[in-house]
């Protein structure tokens with residue numbers, strides 16, 4: 292599979308109508324967050340799939356270039372609000388790989404009310420960002436389950452920052468204890 296870095300100057304031929312030309316002259320069609328298709332400018336038939344760099348590679352590059360601001364807002368060029376379902380985590384495959392035996396993640400938010408973002412971080416690296424939903428604590432569990440699916444038993448905890456915790460519970464002790472109980476499920 293050609294990559295986003297190399298496809299533009301690569302020559303392709305259309306299996307349908309025989310058009311031959313450069314990747315940059317093909318029609319680009321978005322498929323998923325990590326993949327797009329290039330189509331023949333002549334007949335519109337599919338020519339090839341092009342993979343975007345992994346989210347982790349994007350982050351590493353951004354960090355190297357010093358483009359990463361402390362709040363992490365300069366991230367995820369493919370996670371823009373216009374992308375519909377892509378805004379929210381629903382599939383473990385949206386997450387980057389983490390090659391560590393024990394994984395502890397934190398749940399943070401940027402606190403810009405009313406439309407704040409939540410961030411899932413591995414150390415200082417942001418592995419996921421999405422808009423805060425009205426589901427609050429329910430969303431924590433949903434994301435927790437997707438994280439479990441992705442990282443399995445290597446995932447040992449998902450810890451909310453103090454800021455995020457205030458966001459979730461306010462002063463509700465009942466909620467706070469239900470939450471502590473859920474976090475125990477990571478330790479099994």
Ligand SMILES: [Zn+2]
Pocket residue numbers: 305306307308309310331332333334335336
């Ligand atoms: Zn064609």
